[in-house]
Amino acid sequence: MLTTSKIVLILLSLSIMVRCLRSMLREHYEPETWAFIRSGRETLPVNHWENIIGSSRSADIQVEKPGVRRVHAVLTRNDIGQWRVFDVFSRSGVWVNGAQVGPQGSQIFDGDTINLAGTVVRFQDIGQDKRVKLEASRSAAGKRISPALTLLELTVFQLFLLMQHAIFASAEDLPSIALGFLALIMLEWSCYNAMRIMGRSGFEVETLAFYLSTLGMSVAATSTPGDMYKQILLTIAGVLLFLLCGSWLRSLKRTTAMRIPVAAASLLLLAVNIVASDTVLGARNWLIWGGFSFQPSELVKVAYVYVGAATLDKLYRSRNLFGFIAFSAVCVMALALIGDFGTALVFFVCFLVISFMRSGSIATVFLAVSGAGLAGFLAVSARPYIAQRFASWGHVWEDVYDKGYQQTRAMSAAAAGGLFGKGAGSGWLKDIFAANTDMVFAVICEELGLIIGLCAVLAMLTLAFFAVRSARNGRSTYYAIAACSAMSMLLTQLALNVFGSLDILPFTGVTFPFVSRGGTSLLSCWMLMAFIKGADNRRDASFAVRPGERLRSIGDPTGKGKEGKA
Amino acid sequence: MKKITNRAVSVLLIAAFVILGMLTYIVRYVDEGEDWALYFSRLNTDATGQVIDRNGELLASFSPTENRFAGERTMRVANYHVTGDFWGRSGTGVLSSFWQNMRSFNHVVGTTRSKTGTLQLSIDARLNKTAFTALNGEKGAILICNYRTGEMLCMVSAPSVDPADPDWVPEDGAYLNKGISGTFIPGSVFKLITAAAAIENLKDVEHRSFYCEGVTDFAGVEITCPVEHYSQTFEQALANSCNVAFSRMAVQLGQDTMVEYVRKYGFLDTHTLDGVTTAAGSYPTEFVGDPELGWSGIGQSMDMICPYTLLRYVCAIANNGILCEPTLLLRDEPPKSSRLMEASTAKKLAEMMSFNVAYSYGGKESFPGLALCAKTGTAELGDGTTHAWFTGFLEDDAHPYAFVFLVEQGGGGLTVAGQRVAYTVLRQAVRS
Numbered sequence: 001m002l003t004t005s006k007i008v009l010i011l012l013s014l015s016i017m018v019r020c021l022r023s024m025l026r027e028h029y030e031p032e033t034w035a036f037i038r039s040g041r042e043t044l045p046v047n048h049w050e051n052i053i054g055s056s057r058s059a060d061i062q063v064e065k066p067g068v069r070r071v072h073a074v075l076t077r078n079d080i081g082q083w084r085v086f087d088v089f090s091r092s093g094v095w096v097n098g099a100q101v102g103p104q105g106s107q108i109f110d111g112d113t114i115n116l117a118g119t120v121v122r123f124q125d126i127g128q129d130k131r132v133k134l135e136a137s138r139s140a141a142g143k144r145i146s147p148a149l150t151l152l153e154l155t156v157f158q159l160f161l162l163m164q165h166a167i168f169a170s171a172e173d174l175p176s177i178a179l180g181f182l183a184l185i186m187l188e189w190s191c192y193n194a195m196r197i198m199g200r201s202g203f204e205v206e207t208l209a210f211y212l213s214t215l216g217m218s219v220a221a222t223s224t225p226g227d228m229y230k231q232i233l234l235t236i237a238g239v240l241l242f243l244l245c246g247s248w249l250r251s252l253k254r255t256t257a258m259r260i261p262v263a264a265a266s267l268l269l270l271a272v273n274i275v276a277s278d279t280v281l282g283a284r285n286w287l288i289w290g291g292f293s294f295q296p297s298e299l300v301k302v303a304y305v306y307v308g309a310a311t312l313d314k315l316y317r318s319r320n321l322f323g324f325i326a327f328s329a330v331c332v333m334a335l336a337l338i339g340d341f342g343t344a345l346v347f348f349v350c351f352l353v354i355s356f357m358r359s360g361s362i363a364t365v366f367l368a369v370s371g372a373g374l375a376g377f378l379a380v381s382a383r384p385y386i387a388q389r390f391a392s393w394g395h396v397w398e399d400v401y402d403k404g405y406q407q408t409r410a411m412s413a414a415a416a417g418g419l420f421g422k423g424a425g426s427g428w429l430k431d432i433f434a435a436n437t438d439m440v441f442a443v444i445c446e447e448l449g450l451i452i453g454l455c456a457v458l459a460m461l462t463l464a465f466f467a468v469r470s471a472r473n474g475r476s477t478y479y480a481i482a483a484c485s486a487m488s489m490l491l492t493q494l495a496l497n498v499f500g501s502l503d504i505l506p507f508t509g510v511t512f513p514f515v516s517r518g519g520t521s522l523l524s525c526w527m528l529m530a531f532i533k534g535a536d537n538r539r540d541a542s543f544a545v546r547p548g549e550r551l552r553s554i555g556d557p558t559g560k561g562k563e564g565k566a
Numbered sequence: 567m568k569k570i571t572n573r574a575v576s577v578l579l580i581a582a583f584v585i586l587g588m589l590t591y592i593v594r595y596v597d598e599g600e601d602w603a604l605y606f607s608r609l610n611t612d613a614t615g616q617v618i619d620r621n622g623e624l625l626a627s628f629s630p631t632e633n634r635f636a637g638e639r640t641m642r643v644a645n646y647h648v649t650g651d652f653w654g655r656s657g658t659g660v661l662s663s664f665w666q667n668m669r670s671f672n673h674v675v676g677t678t679r680s681k682t683g684t685l686q687l688s689i690d691a692r693l694n695k696t697a698f699t700a701l702n703g704e705k706g707a708i709l710i711c712n713y714r715t716g717e718m719l720c721m722v723s724a725p726s727v728d729p730a731d732p733d734w735v736p737e738d739g740a741y742l743n744k745g746i747s748g749t750f751i752p753g754s755v756f757k758l759i760t761a762a763a764a765i766e767n768l769k770d771v772e773h774r775s776f777y778c779e780g781v782t783d784f785a786g787v788e789i790t791c792p793v794e795h796y797s798q799t800f801e802q803a804l805a806n807s808c809n810v811a812f813s814r815m816a817v818q819l820g821q822d823t824m825v826e827y828v829r830k831y832g833f834l835d836t837h838t839l840d841g842v843t844t845a846a847g848s849y850p851t852e853f854v855g856d857p858e859l860g861w862s863g864i865g866q867s868m869d870m871i872c873p874y875t876l877l878r879y880v881c882a883i884a885n886n887g888i889l890c891e892p893t894l895l896l897r898d899e900p901p902k903s904s905r906l907m908e909a910s911t912a913k914k915l916a917e918m919m920s921f922n923v924a925y926s927y928g929g930k931e932s933f934p935g936l937a938l939c940a941k942t943g944t945a946e947l948g949d950g951t952t953h954a955w956f957t958g959f960l961e962d963d964a965h966p967y968a969f970v971f972l973v974e975q976g977g978g979g980l981t982v983a984g985q986r987v988a989y990t991v992l993r994q995a996v997r998s
Contacts, residue, residue, distance in 0.1 A: 418674055
């Protein structure tokens with residue numbers, strides 16, 4: 001019975017992974033088309049809301065004519081379909097219908113000519129009918145690989161997992177464990193139905209997040225069965241926040257306009273944290289309000305991604321990163337002051353990804369890394385307990401009763417699980433301190449086996465590859481950068497958590513996204529998923545993206561006759 | 567847009583790092599997973615196990631709550647090199663080398679829980695106690711093996727340790743099982759090897775006369791005997807342990823032949839005793855002149871042998887040239903056997919070792935009740951002290967035992983290792 005359920009769990013896990021992988025990474029999805037640029041006889045599609053016009057191969061609209069610079073101009077579209085052109089590195093200027101474009105750019109309409117250093121191209125907006133037609137010709141998400149079936153597999157997975165818990169859990173814990181899994185099943189199907197009602201067919205990101213949440217639910221059930229209600233409430237809250245954030249991201253204008261207030265709010269939050277927090281385990285990263293403990297740094301993660309991403313015209317008009325670097329430095333220093341070095345490292349890696357994506361400058365990254373290396377060295381010499389973690393790194397088996405206490409037990413239990421695990425709820429590692437947070441990968445390996453442990457890692461990797469792939473077809477660099485930096489944060493967290501507990505990296509004590517126990521961290525993981533959804537531009541896939549063909553109804557942005565001037 | 571999204575590869579770098587880390591873990595899991603898994607499993611599963619000797623005597627046991635050894639201190643100390651301990655201090659004991667027999671692990675299903683394992687050894691723990699006591703505080707090693715089955719009956723190394731109450735400062739070599747992990751200058755017991763080479767390579771050696779005037783000269787280097795043996799047969803030369811005769815034989819055989827035989831009988835190799843690797847001996851394999859070759863033929867020069875390898879050799883002699891690989895486990899399966907030497911050579915050597923006892927060692931009067939075939943050795947260490955060796959076997963179908971006794975710096979091979987230690991222990995072995 002137990003053996004059968006173990007095999008079923010593994011087969012379902014593998015099937016869920018393969019289905020999501022194929023749907024997200026293997027299927028071909030065409031880019032959106034928003035307008036055309038006519039250059040001589042050529043007609044070039046405009047696939048994004050933010051486009052570089054230039055002679056470079058990496059230009060979105062490549063115009064290889066003498067005088068056209070590698071990055072010459074930027075062509076953007078806003079939420080309501082108004083187009084603007086900006087002069088970025090032209091040197092010789094950009095003219096629209098004969099008038100030179102100023103520093104604020106100039107709005108363009110269907111049929112307008114754009115003069116790029118003597119090369120004249122014509123901008124052609126597309127009409128509602130054509131847009132609908134083009135949109136209809138794109139492949140829809142979930143058409144080939146049904147998301148409902150994948151979710152059904154996940155549901156069966158959850159029921160089998162619950163069955164294993166029923167074997168090992170005590171009679172008094174079982175009702176709350178069962179309630180936890182049933183609530184999760186109801187939650188995921190409600191979420192799925194809500195998407196169907198909205199006409200959205202992409203559900204792979206949510207499925208993977210729910211898969212990881214299921215593992216988190218299993219860890220909660222084995223380690224703290226008395227707290228199942230809390231886990232259920234947090235998951236529901238996480239999904240609601242995910243929907244809220246995703247909906248918020250639908251409007252690029254609204255999103256970018258709120259960057260500064262969000263930055264201010266997160267700095268305020270960190271300040272409150274430093275002043276009014278309680279020290280738990282060497283790090284003062286907890287705020288305790290009326291019985292609820294709360295980690296402000298987790299929310300700041302979401303804010304950091306939100307603030308760090310930027311639109312293309314912004315990138316080229318204000319070409320420095322000073323504001324962002326200052327903001328990052330304050331965040332990282334605040335975390336260091338709080339004593340949460342693991343999270344500071346997560347922020348730092350995310351900072352590298354954002355600053356590299358925004359500037360493309362290896363030099364900036366190099367400078368940042370050397371600066372951080374110096375800061376890290378100071379931190380290690382100033383805080384003896386960090387130095388001690390570095391010293392025991394790679395030598396944990398030499399001191400299994402003190403410095404290597406947690407890691408050796410994690411490694412032993414993880415190996416004892418073999419490929420198939422000992423059964424959900426049957427492990428011994430769960431009783432070791434911080435097993436359900438810092439050593440959660442080992443708890444999964446011990447109880448559910450290495451294969452499911454690897455599936456958990458693969459789920460995060462799939463999300464990361466998907467974010468990178470979606471970024472390519474994104475409407476705005478804001479969504480692309482946000483999705484990529486959110487994933488860099490989650491992946492770094494995963495690496496520090498998993499490899500820290502297995503003695504491949506020093507032990508830092510950050511959480512495994514979705515799986516580790518922890519209230520605020522679960523909320524922040526769901527919120528970060530909204531950024532992935534914001535970059536998912538497959539046809540009718542994501543609730544966080546406004547469908548293309550309905551945009552015209554918002555307003556008549558052209559303001560001119562459709563035929564325009566010849 | 568494309569320019570920016572091309573930079574998204576930076577996320578793939580982190581992903582690559584994660585993949586690399588996971589691969590590292592998988593490689594380590596395959597490599598070391600077993601050690602990891604078993605390290606804490608005893609503490610955290612309800613596995614219990616015990617090690618008992620051939621008569622069911624308890625040597626060690628463990629359960630989730632307690633580790634135990636034999637109740638009597640001398641039993642624990644005498645058997646320490648057989649059992650080892652739960653902390654892997656000795657490295658060669660069965661508790662470390664048969665870990666997985668009691669608590670199993672494989673990479674697919676992980677650890678198997680709640681196993682109750684009993685490991686029965688071929689060792690006779692009481693005989694070990696007798697052997698350890700017989701050494702009377704001197705350093706040394708004793709190995710006794712049934713040459714028909716390969717079962718080890720006795721394995722003692724001194725000094726030893728009380729695993730239940732180890733000394734803070736252990737004696738030198740207390741954690742080393744000298745019988746299998748040590749090598750020593752063999753002295754005259756090496757003549758058994760030279761003799762085998764002579765039997766197979768020197769024509770009519772059995773009918774030759776070996777004249778000993780007490781000293782022989784190789785290019786100005788003298789090798790002497792304590793007394794002149796005058797005219798003697800091949801058998802008498804071995805019984806007299808005549809240095810003159812055997813050093814001349816080695817020179818006559820030549821270095822290549824000597825090396826061939828030393829190698830063929832496994833004296834230069836490591837062996838495994840139930841998975842534990844034994845020490846390899848040494849012999850001059852690079853070219854040396856006649857004086858050195860002469861010395862090497864009588865077990866001096868740079869000769870070093872591991873007592874365990876010598877045990878294998880005498881087991882083969884006793885068993886018509888066929889070696890049953892020694893084992894510490896009491897098993898139903900037939901022994902793993904192979905031919906180590908020609909049957910006729912083994913027969914001849916066995917006769918000569920029987921003749922040794924009758925002609926030189928006092929015969930039945932010195933060793934009453936034992937059908938003994940043996941060879942002594944008194945190996946000079948160069949500082950005036952000698953290792954005392956006594957090796958051989960019992961020509962007794964009821965007690966087919968081969969043995970090696972070594973008393974380090976103990977004095978004379980016959981008087982100390984033979985008449986004092988070996989006789990006491992072998993009498994006990996035959997009685998029990």
